[in-house]
Amino acid sequence: MNSFPRNADFWSGLALAALGAYIVSDAWKWVYMGEDGPGAGFFPLWYGSLMMILSLALVAGTLLRKPTAARPPAIRWADLRRALTCWAAFVASIALMPVAGFAISFALLTWFIVAVMARRPQPVALGLAIGGAAAFHGIFVWALELSLPRGLLF
Amino acid sequence: MIHARMLRTAILSAAAVLAAGIAHADWQPTKPLEIIVHTGPGGGSDLLARAIANMMEKEKLVPVRIQVMNKPGGNGAVAAAAISEKNDDPHTLGLITSVWIANPLTTSEAKVTVHDLKPIAQLMLEPAVFAVRADSRYKTLKEFIDDARARPGQLKQSGGSVTSRDNIVRQTLQHATGAKWAFVSFPGGGERLAALLGGHVDIMVIEPQEAGEQVRAGKLRVLAQLSESRLPGYPDAPTLKEAGFDVRTTPQIRAVVAPPRMPADAAAYWEGRFDKLRQTASWKKYVLDNQLEESFLPGAGLSKSITEIERELREVFTQAGIKTVR
């Protein structure tokens, strides 16, 4: 079984090589050198190619490197799940904002982080959620008259 | 008989017109007016919108507050989409410039164009001047163009993007005179001026206001002006036509548009307000101070103006080899 860092670099290298290829393929469609100077495709072609070369070098490095004696830490899937759950909650909160407005969506996000992810008691979670949302709303919308995402209600 | 029928038709039509007139006169805004602009705070349209708001309030032309809403992005495409979304809201207007007409011609991402919006009124034109360094050897525009013809591609002009007025004027002149000179794009006005003052380029098209101070300090010389008639600030510089170049220069307009389905009475109301505004002393002072050109057209006239400008732009772009997507 390949050690984790080797896997990580391997896959990220491949992903970046793919990105580089995409950049180059788009850049190919544009003008490389116009009559007034370099065209739109000039720079992307160069940095896309460089990206491909470097990322393939990264991949090659992982394949050629001798396996280290000490086993590097395996992926902690639990940690990854936690972080991605938090991210999903963040995205959901943003997606909710056109409907429910900033205050409610943010309160829900706060509650989720405090009650579900940090497993604090409900009063604390609700307190922080409502208090936080109120504070943001109060400072930015009332006091400073800036606009925050507005939902159907407020 | 026939006379009775005609009389009845006449009376009914008169009544209809009168009713419509009363309906027009009746509509008043009840909520604050929102003017959407495509620049961030401090940008050209933003400052104009705020000035309009100021003047309307000072001259007591509208009973409600006027707010400016910034929707920058996509060279006007984002703002256009925002206005279109307001559909039939009678309390939203937009401030457009020629960029709104030019941009959709070259970018396919713009889903809403100025044709989807309701024209209300054209307010003014933005003139510009051709300027060179004060110690330049060119005393007239003709000298510059002759030199450019003799040494194609050697002379340089600093300007904005390739679809900006600076380049459009250049393309038109090149086409008409057979001269050829290079164009170097700088995104900021300050940089363009710095490039000219530093001797890195030979000529530029610049707003009269920006040039004013430099001319007074003896750093710039104005060769010609891009305007219908001579601006009060530059009584000695010939217009392009007077200088011998009778070419159509696509005007830079500033105009007001509305959401596509704004009710007719609201649209007429706003058109009337802007007509009133341009007759006030504050407006005339504003135009004079900012070295703009008065050019009021009501909605129908604006519509024609836009179509004409678009046609000219398409022609120039095709000539210049700039790809048009619609």
Place this chain on the structure above:
Amino acid sequence: MDILGGLLQGFQVALTTNNLLMCVIGVVLGTVIGVLPGLGPPATIAMLLPLTFRLEPTGTMIMLAGIDYCAKYGGSTTSILLNVPGESSSVVTCIDGYQMARKGRAGAALGMAAIASFIAGTFGVLALMLVAPPLARLSLAFSAPEYFALMVLGLTMVVLLAGESLVKALLSMLVGLWIAGMGTDLFTATSRFTFGRVELLGGIDFIIVAIGVFAVGEVLGNIEAAKPVEMLPVPKGLRNLLPTWDDMKRCRFAFVNGSVVGFLIGVLPGAGSTIASFMSYGIEKAVSRHPEEFGKGAIEGVAAPEGANNAETGGALVPLLTLGIPGSGTTAILLAALILWGFKPGPLFIQDSPALFWGLVASMYIGNVLLLVLNLPLVAVFAQLLKLPAYAMFPLILGVSIVGVYTAAGSMFQLGLLALFGLLGYAMRKLDFPTAPLVLGLVLGDAMERALRQSLMMSQGDPSILLRPIPSVLLLLAAVLLMVPLVRKFNAVRVKVLDREA
């Protein structure tokens, strides 16, 4: 008018009750605006402009200038405490400032930001006063080829910002270049990498990427641990509440660096405080005796960029007040304001309106002192923010990020981008890709490409235009900087070899 006479007149103007009050308002307002992410000096000043029509011009200019340099300082607060850059010029401060906070030295970082801002800001005013006209003329010699060389110099900083893996740092920078290239190409009106979205026609706003990758990415990285301990240790004792004498000694060069680099870059029209802060940081790291500390909480890494972005305020006023050319977003608005008031900013400005010019200069001295006096005590107040437990900090940071992006950009689409870049930042952390080069590529990439194409347009395709005197010097400097880590490695190897032989 001789300088001393002018300055005396200036202080007379600046010390009137009205103008002093305006200065204080500017300082306070500026700091607050700086702390709030997303709200920056240009937007604020533009919004304040209509109010100022009724006020008197000198006082208003004093206030607006105060807002500008104090916002630059205020931006460091959230950078240090929350890893959320409050201003685009404070992004670099996140790198070492936040790490210092994690080590319990948030107070020292905040304090040093204030002190460096004061020193460099004062230098900026001094330079404005003494060398403005000749320097302005010199700055006109700077055009596209010179800018290109400057950007190349900036990008070689990547080499210095690289941690373990140079390849990863370069890849990170290239992704930054790619993001920078998104949008409509200025020269050919071609749309690049817009994925058909109209919101991407203007490119992606830098601050969205910075906040996403730095702040949101950091939250995601921290929330992994099931029982996160206190996120940031509260600074204990006076030693950690303010910089120590040791810190001040270490930062001696950083003060000079920040002042000079920030001012000079401010003078160049088009280059802004973000570039100034990056350059200054890079130079500091290059000449440091312990470069490996950078990125882990080196206090010079806070002093240099914070000084640079404050000195830039003074620098940006040089072309504005001596040539009538705006050098940055803020000065462009100030130019519009001056014209609206009936002033004539241009080469004759100082002659025509000495009261305004000297009054402004004098007030900036006063303002910088006020910045220090008002903010140092506040450091202790802000440090209390760190008493919040981690689970309360996370929503706070996420909320501040959302507000910051929305007030800067105004649309839900940008919030979606924020989430995307947050994920990117997290991924980069997990995969061990340094984030600073990405931001560097983003800031400089666009400018560099433009400068190169402008240069070649000017020279009809002849690349030798890049070998004019100034660009050659800068390119040489870049080459030298590239050599630095190699020389260091070489020296280290040499030492090892010598050791072994001994």
